[in-house]
Amino acid sequence: MGMPTDIKVIDCMLGIPNAEDRSDWFAAFRPLIKDAQTLEQFSMPAQYMFKDVPTTGNPGDFVKWTVEQMDRFNIEKALVGWNDDDTSRRAKELYPDRFFFDVPCDPNKGVDEVRRIKRLHSEVGISAISVFPSGTLPQVAINHKYMFPLYTAAAELGIPICLNVGIPGPRIPMETQKVEHLDEVCWFFPDLKIVMRHGAEPWEALAVKLMLKWPNLYYSTSAFAPKHYPKAIIDYANTRGSDKIIYAGYFPMGLSLDRIFGDMPSVPFKDEVWPKFLRENAVKVFGL
Numbered sequence: 184m185g186m187p188t189d190i191k192v193i194d195c196m197l198g199i200p201n202a203e204d205r206s207d208w209f210a211a212f213r214p215l216i217k218d219a220q221t222l223e224q225f226s227m228p229a230q231y232m233f234k235d236v237p238t239t240g241n242p243g244d245f246v247k248w249t250v251e252q253m254d255r256f257n258i259e260k261a262l263v264g265w266n267d268d269d270t271s272r273r274a275k276e277l278y279p280d281r282f283f284f285d286v287p288c289d290p291n292k293g294v295d296e297v298r299r300i301k302r303l304h305s306e307v308g309i310s311a312i313s314v315f316p317s318g319t320l321p322q323v324a325i326n327h328k329y330m331f332p333l334y335t336a337a338a339e340l341g342i343p344i345c346l347n348v349g350i351p352g353p354r355i356p357m358e359t360q361k362v363e364h365l366d367e368v369c370w371f372f373p374d375l376k377i378v379m380r381h382g383a384e385p386w387e388a389l390a391v392k393l394m395l396k397w398p399n400l401y402y403s404t405s406a407f408a409p410k411h412y413p414k415a416i417i418d419y420a421n422t423r424g425s426d427k428i429i430y431a432g433y434f435p436m437g438l439s440l441d442r443i444f445g446d447m448p449s450v451p452f453k454d455e456v457w458p459k460f461l462r463e464n465a466v467k468v469f470g471l
Contacts, residue, residue, distance in 0.1 A: 186448045187457050191259035193465040196345075196380065196405035196431035199249045199263055199282075200239050201270040211289075212318035215355045229352025233437040246274050250281055252434070256444050259462075260471065262431070265309060275307065283469060285311035285345055289319055290329040297336045304340050310469045311378070312337055313345040316359040325364035334372050343376035343468055345403070348390070349383040352406065362386035362393065369397035376468055378429065381406045387413040394419070394427050401468055405431035408438055409446035417451060425456045429464045 209228050221228050227236060242248035253261060265271050265284040274282045286309050288296055303309050312333060316325050323329045325346060337344045348365065350357045362383050369377065378401045383390035394400045402424075404412055420428040434440050452460060465471065 186450065186452075187461075188257070190257070190458055190461045192257055192430065192461045193471070194253070194258050194261040194432050194434075195378070195403050195429050195465050195469070197249070197253075197258075197261035197263055197434055198436050199270055199274055200245045200435060201266075201268065202241075202245075209353075212315070212320055212353065212355065214320060215318070215322070216353060218354050221354055227437060228354070229437065232352050235439065235442065236437055239435055246270060246277060249274075250278055252440055253281065256440050258440075260465075262310065262465075262469065264313070265303060265307060267303070283310040283471065285309065285313045288312050288314050288333055290314060290323045290327070290333055291319060291321065293329070294332065297332050300333070300336045301340070304342070309342065310471070311343045311345055313380070315347045315351075317347065317351040317355050317357060318353070319359070322356065322359045324359040325361075326367045327359075330368070331371075334368060334375055338372050338375040341470070343378050343401075345378045345380050347381045348379045349381060349386060352381070362389045365390075365393055365400065366396075369393065369400050373397075373399065375399060376401065378403050378468060380431065382413065384413060387415045391415050391419045391424065394424060401427050401429055401464070403429040403431035406433040406437060408442055409450045412450060420456050420460065421451075421453045425453075425459050426464060426467075428456075428460055429468065430461050 216222055216228060230236060261282055262285055263282055264287050284307060286300060286303055288300065300312055314333065316323055334344065348360050348362050351360060376399045379390060380403055390402060394402060402416060416428060432438060432443050
């Protein structure tokens with residue numbers, strides 16, 4: 184049958200720009216970048232990996248513009264990062280049924296970050312927290328002790344944590360994002376839902392093994408055009424992992440929705456996998 188066209192899609196990684204210049208999205212880890220090409224030529228630090236990085240222009244109302252782009256591709260809801268700014272607040276106020284939020288977190292901030300998570304969970308109703316381990320400053324590994332207060336907070340609140348895993352796109356060290364680090368965390372926090380982001384490459388086979396081992400470990404397809412979804416992930420979704428693989432895009436950070444949904448019909452998922460991939464798994468994992 185191929186990709187169905189009547190499913191109301193849930194996108195588990197989408198961004199709302201707050202200006203035509205989006206360099207502030209990557210400011211937190213800019214001090215880690217040392218090569219001249221990235222610093223002097225790239226508008227986003229993994230630009231060498233993406234062709235035709237989307238441009239937004241200046242539509243005036245970026246929140247409304249984002250919803251219009253979602254409507255073009257039947258995206259009913261999207262997970263976006265909560266930045267505690269006017270853009271985030273307007274998105275929640277004006278479109279409460281279209282957006283749900285994760286809080287990007289810095290494990291280096293210790294208990295202050297835990298307090299912030301709990302405050303935003305109470306005030307905003309956040310659906311997840313997230314960490315980019317290679318993008319923390321200084322870098323903090325997935326299984327480092329600084330991460331454990333964040334895992335504890337998420338487990339206590341009953342919300343997932345989204346973690347970038349695998350070699351990072353930006354030209355910064357990879358050690359903190361090795362997939363093997365997840366094993367200890369899944370063992371220590373058996374009730375915590377963990378969602379892998381950004382591919383897990385080149386350890387995608389290990390990611391599949393760990394998902395087989397740990398019930399609450401999931402994989403999202405963020406930052407990958409569908410034509411580049413790892414074969415191990417597609418095979419797993421089509422066999423024992425149909426409940427574990429979640430659609431996530433990367434618009435407008437690196438991929439356009441035209442590119443994503445132009446590629447999507449060619450992904451060889453089985454018919455019964457598509458509803459879970461595009462919607463049902465996100466509903467389950469993020470409590471929608």
